[in-house]
Amino acid sequence: MIPKRVASGRLRAVVALSVALVATACGGGNSPSSTNSGPAQVYKVGLVVPVTGGGSANADPVIQGANLALDEINSKHLAGTNVKLQFVQVDDATDPKTAQQVCTQLVTQDQVVAIVGSENTPSRAACESAIQSQNLPYFAGNGTGGNVCYSNMFFFGIAPNQQVSPLVDYLTQKQNLKKFYILASDYAPPKGSVAVAAKQVPADGGTIVATTYEPLNTSQFSSDVAKIAAAQPDLVLSGLVGNDQIPFHKQLGDDPRTKSIKVASFQMNEAIAAAVGSESVGVFVASDYISGDSSAANNAWLAAFNKKYGSSAKPSFFAAETYDATLMMAAAIKKAGGTDAGKVISAVTQVSVDTERGHIVIKDGSHGYATLAAHIGRVNSNFGIDQIDVTPPVDPVVACPSS
Amino acid sequence: MSFFLDLLIESSVLLLVVLGLGIILGLMDVINLAQSGFMAVGVYAALTAAHRGVNFWLAVLVGAAATGVLGLLAEWAIIRRLYARPLETLLATWGISLVLVQLISIYFGHGPQSFDEPFVTAVPVLGVQYPAYRLVIFVAAFAVVAVLYLVVRFTRWGLIARMVMANQALAAGLGINTVRVRQVTFLIGSLLAGFAGALLGPIQGVSPYYATALIAPAFLAVLLAGRTLLGLVLASAVLAVTATVFSRYFNPVYATAVTVAVAVVLLRLFPEGLTRWRRS
Numbered sequence: 120m121i122p123k124r125v126a127s128g129r130l131r132a133v134v135a136l137s138v139a140l141v142a143t144a145c146g147g148g149n150s151p152s153s154t155n156s157g158p159a160q161v162y163k164v165g166l167v168v169p170v171t172g173g174g175s176a177n178a179d180p181v182i183q184g185a186n187l188a189l190d191e192i193n194s195k196h197l198a199g200t201n202v203k204l205q206f207v208q209v210d211d212a213t214d215p216k217t218a219q220q221v222c223t224q225l226v227t228q229d230q231v232v233a234i235v236g237s238e239n240t241p242s243r244a245a246c247e248s249a250i251q252s253q254n255l256p257y258f259a260g261n262g263t264g265g266n267v268c269y270s271n272m273f274f275f276g277i278a279p280n281q282q283v284s285p286l287v288d289y290l291t292q293k294q295n296l297k298k299f300y301i302l303a304s305d306y307a308p309p310k311g312s313v314a315v316a317a318k319q320v321p322a323d324g325g326t327i328v329a330t331t332y333e334p335l336n337t338s339q340f341s342s343d344v345a346k347i348a349a350a351q352p353d354l355v356l357s358g359l360v361g362n363d364q365i366p367f368h369k370q371l372g373d374d375p376r377t378k379s380i381k382v383a384s385f386q387m388n389e390a391i392a393a394a395v396g397s398e399s400v401g402v403f404v405a406s407d408y409i410s411g412d413s414s415a416a417n418n419a420w421l422a423a424f425n426k427k428y429g430s431s432a433k434p435s436f437f438a439a440e441t442y443d444a445t446l447m448m449a450a451a452i453k454k455a456g457g458t459d460a461g462k463v464i465s466a467v468t469q470v471s472v473d474t475e476r477g478h479i480v481i482k483d484g485s486h487g488y489a490t491l492a493a494h495i496g497r498v499n500s501n502f503g504i505d506q507i508d509v510t511p512p513v514d515p516v517v518a519c520p521s522s
Numbered sequence: 523m524s525f526f527l528d529l530l531i532e533s534s535v536l537l538l539v540v541l542g543l544g545i546i547l548g549l550m551d552v553i554n555l556a557q558s559g560f561m562a563v564g565v566y567a568a569l570t571a572a573h574r575g576v577n578f579w580l581a582v583l584v585g586a587a588a589t590g591v592l593g594l595l596a597e598w599a600i601i602r603r604l605y606a607r608p609l610e611t612l613l614a615t616w617g618i619s620l621v622l623v624q625l626i627s628i629y630f631g632h633g634p635q636s637f638d639e640p641f642v643t644a645v646p647v648l649g650v651q652y653p654a655y656r657l658v659i660f661v662a663a664f665a666v667v668a669v670l671y672l673v674v675r676f677t678r679w680g681l682i683a684r685m686v687m688a689n690q691a692l693a694a695g696l697g698i699n700t701v702r703v704r705q706v707t708f709l710i711g712s713l714l715a716g717f718a719g720a721l722l723g724p725i726q727g728v729s730p731y732y733a734t735a736l737i738a739p740a741f742l743a744v745l746l747a748g749r750t751l752l753g754l755v756l757a758s759a760v761l762a763v764t765a766t767v768f769s770r771y772f773n774p775v776y777a778t779a780v781t782v783a784v785a786v787v788l789l790r791l792f793p794e795g796l797t798r799w800r801r802s
Contacts, residue, residue, distance in 0.1 A: 171624070175632035176729055305775045333774045336735040338726050339535065341528040342769035348524070362634050365727030373653040373725075375644040376524070394634035394727065397642065433633070 159203045162458060164189075164448065165225035166206040167236035167246055172213025173336070174239050176362060176390070177437045181237040181260060182208065183428055184438030188445035190427070196449055204449065207231055211238055215245035222249035232458035235445050237261045237437060240307050247272065254460045256467070258448045260441030262407075264311025265488075268519035271460070273467055273487040275444040275479070276436075277407040278515035279308075282385060283315040285493035285510045286405035287356075290383060291323035293508070294403075296353040299325055302343055302367070303358025303385075305332040312358050312385050328352050333359065340367045348376035354403075357384040365394050372398025388435040393502040402498045408439035408476050409496040411505045420475035443479050443489075446472045477512065488515035523648045525770070531656045532766045534663035535722060537758035539733065539740040540747070541666060542714035548749040549687050549707040551608065552601065555615040557715055557740065559622035562732040564589045564716030565723035566626055569637040578640035585720030586713050592622075593712020597705055605704070627730040639724040655724060662721055666714065671751055683707065687749070738778075739765070742785040748795010756796045761785060 166185050170178045185206065193203050207229045211218035218238060225231045226249060237260040238246060247269055250257065254271050262276025290296045299320050303309040313330060320327050328350045331343060347355055359367055364386060371377050372395075383403035389410060392399040410421065420442075424434045448463075450470040455462035467487075471480040481489050495508035539561070546554045554560075568585030572578055596618055604611045644651040674680035685693040686703045694700045719733060726733065739761050746760070747753030764784045768777040788796065 170632070171627070173731060175627065175731070176634055178632050331774060333769075334778060337774070338733075338735045339532055339766075341532055342766055342774060345525060345528060345770060362727035362729050362731075365634055366725055369639075369725055370653075373639070373642055373644075373655065375651040375653070390633045394636045396636050396638050431631075 159201045161203045161205045163205055163207045163229050163231045164445075165222070165229065165231040165234040165236070166208040167211050167218065167222065167225075167234060167238055167242075168208060169213040169238060169242065170208075170210035172211075173361065174213035174242075177237065179431075180390075180433040180435045180438035181441045183424070183433060184260065184440070184442035185235055185445050187424055187427055187438075188442045188449075191423075192446070192449045196453070206235075211236075211242045211246065213239060213242060215241045218242035219245040219249045222246035226250055226253050226255065231255070232460075233258065233448050233452070233463065235260060235441065235448060237441050240264075240267065243267075243272075254464070256448070256451070256460055256463045258444040260437065260444040262308065262440075264307040264309075265315075265516065266307070266311060266518045266520065268486045268517060270487075271464055273444070273447065273481055273489070275440045275447065275489050277491060277493075278488050278517060279312040279315040280516040281407065281491050281493055281513045282405045283312045284319050285508075285513065286383060286385075286403070286495060287316060287319040287323055287325070289405075289495050289508055290354060290403065291320070291325050294354075294381075296381060297325040298351075298353040299327045299356050300347050300350050300352035300354070301327060301330040301356045301358065302347075303330075303332055304337075304360045304363060305334050306360060309358030309360060309385065316356060333363070335360070335363065337363050338366045340370045343367070344370055344374050344377055347371065347380065348374065352380060354381045354383055357382060358386070359384075360386050362391075362394075364391050368395040368398045368402070387498065387504075388437070389503055390433060390435060392498045392504065396502075399498045399502060400500050404496045404498065404504055406436045406494055406496070407491045408436040409494040409504045409506045410434050411496055411499075411503055412475070412494060412509070413506065414475075414477075416473070416477070417475040439474075439476055443472065443474050443476060446474060447479065447481070482514065485515055486517045486519050488517055490514050523650045524652065527647060527650070527652050527657075529763050529766055530660055533759040533762040534660040536736065536739060536743060536762045537663045537755060538659070538666070538714075538718040538722065539736045540743045540754050540758050541663075541670070542711040542718065543740055543744045544747055544749070544751075544754040545670075545714065546708060546711035547744055549683055550605070550704050552605075552611050552615070552708075553608075553741075554711065554715075555612060556596065556618040556622065558731075558733050558737045559619035560589050560593065560712055560715035561719030561722075562626055562730060563592055563622055564719030565637065565726075565728055565732055566630060566635070567716070568720035568723060569635055569728065572637065582717065582720040586717035589716025589719070590709050590713040593715075594705070594709050596712075597708040601708060602701070602704070623730045630730070632730060635728040637723040637728050659721060659725075662717075666717070667751065667755060674751065679706070739781060742782065746785055746788055746792075746796055748792070748797050750795065750797045753795045753797040760788065760796070 168178050168181050169175055209221035234257045257272045259274045265278045303313050387402055387404045421434055425432045450472055451463045451466040454466035454470045468481050468483050477492055479489055490512045492512045493510045494506055496504040496506045499505050543557050546552050564585035567588035568581040571581035571584040600614050604614055639655045643654050645654045682698055686700055690700055743757040743761050746757035761781050765777045765781045768780045
């Protein structure tokens with residue numbers, strides 16, 4: 120049941136935004152009758168970020184990417200109108216209960232028209248339970264294990280097949296690495312990636328000598344290092360997440376038995392590489408975004424990013440995913456001609472954006488997952504990631520519980 | 523032989539974390555939930571000093587000192603007023619930890635920090651090549667335990683501390699300044715927490731939520747220890763060996779649960795601690 124004040128507030132938002140967007144579409148950016156007259160009409164968009172808690176390490180790039188996109192939307196895409204989008208940023212504390220509370224607040228108090236978020240799986244599910252009654256569109260600036268599907272949720276991070284398959288192809292065919300040891304966090308997204316690797320490695324002529332899972336927040340990896348030393352694989356395929364990667368790479372690289380074994384990671388980014396230090400140099404990475412991509416689009420994006428954030432800029436894949444999610448949100452609202460949730464959700468598969476990651480589109484039948492290219496990279500001696508290969512856009516393979 | 527060394531190092535890592543907790547609990551009856559916050563302060567102070575060109579070992583001492591000062595401040599401002607109220611002490615120390623973590627996040631950011639080891643080399647030990655820095659951790663843990671034993675056993679301060687621990691009221695009646703003893707104890711516990719945090723930083727992931735993975739087994743070890751130094755050593759060894767063996771030969775995902783189960787069984791068998799059966 121939608122509260123009356125929420126419903127009336129939304130109706131006013133829909134009418135005003137529709138007028139502004141129609142005026143813009145008609146080239147009426149300068150139309151005196153409906154634009155640039157009076158103060159800007161501000162529409163709120165929820166930005167849900169784990170600023171505290173275990174997921175907080177990713178908060179800064181997410182916030183930076185989202186706000187860079189918002190600046191672009193307000194200054195370019197909504198230029199000439201008297202409409203502005205504004206983020207209402209909330210902290211889910213990497214906790215589902217908090218996520219539900221803050222998302223409820225976004226709906227009932229802030230009356231947001233959409234949500235952009237970068238939460239972990241349990242928190243995102245909790246937020247979804249809070250917004251489901253309103254069917255608010257949720258634009259997720261991260262990926263999943265490929266088995267999370269909601270009709271109102273759209274994912275701009277990588278699905279396992281978009282990352283793992285290209286990475287394994289590259290490692291087996293171009294690096295001639297055949298014997299794999301897989302170590303991953305006991306958590307849904309890495310498990311989804313491991314499931315894809317378990318099929319792809321033998322398909323590419325390789326063998327998996329062992330697969331081990333460690334709980335989240337593990338900091339002691341001596342057992343794993345010992346097992347890897349005993350197995351002597353060609354490569355360790357790491358699905359460890361977050362800061363767990365740091366002690367693992369350090370402990371693996373420090374041990375004389377394992378320091379020469381090559382490593383590939385699903386989750387390594389520039390910040391983690393810098394924190395690991397010299398032990399991260401040479402690690403293979405597969406991601407939907409690598410800052411070392413030398414394309415013109417990425418160079419322009421990096422220039423804008425660094426100009427806005429200076430020395431505190433963190434243009435990692437978290438930033439890129441949330442940036443793209445925010446742009447797609449605005450494109451969908453524009454296509455829908457307003458902020459009506461149902462229309463915006465329907466419009467998502469009819470729009471696309473061209474960003475630092477290339478042409479971003481969500482196709483019909485993809486269960487809300489973006490089609491993305493895979494970028495293969497390698498950590499360099501400055502702890503940046505050099506891009507060494509990139510695939511054409513790969514459609515996501517998603518196993519929805521209801522499909 | 524590498525496996526034996528791994529067991530030794532894992533036990534040393536846990537022991538370093540446990541020592542500060544055990545000292546404070548043993549002498550002050552205070553369960554210091556600020557331990558992880560203190561360890562975070564230690565490592566961040568150390569890496570700040572190291573990034574400014576200070577020698578690594580000096581930076582570790584800087585980390586310990588910074589945490590010691592913080593501990594003194596916390597004891598004077600908050601803990602001292604709550605000695606007779608153990609539940610409030612729990613809450614207060616937990617609150618201190620939350621504040622410290624948030625202050626670190628505000629100043630340093632949420633992302634991970636780099637803290638390099640002073641050397642990345644392996645040395646031959648018992649017929650195998652083993653990472654040298656990890657051996658340093660064992661040596662440090664052994665040295666700290668040795669120093670604490672000598673101080674407690676052979677110094678005047680140690681005698682006073684044992685008197686206060688045995689019967690605080692009687693000690694006060696004999697003219698011992700129990701407030702000062704508690705203050706010094708909290709200082710030592712904080713110093714040890716900062717030292718552990720700084721020393722373990724190069725092999726851990728440094729972030730505002732530093733060492734949270736080590737705190738739960740550390741508290742289990744303190745409960746098992748029975749408020750003796752030998753108990754702390756034994757408890758750390760038992761829990762670290764259990765976790766490492768189970769991770770190595772069975773399933774790491776269940777290693778934590780098995781460790782807790784072992785701790786529960788041992789507490790049932792030795793309710794006064796692992797070393798108390800000798801007295802009874």
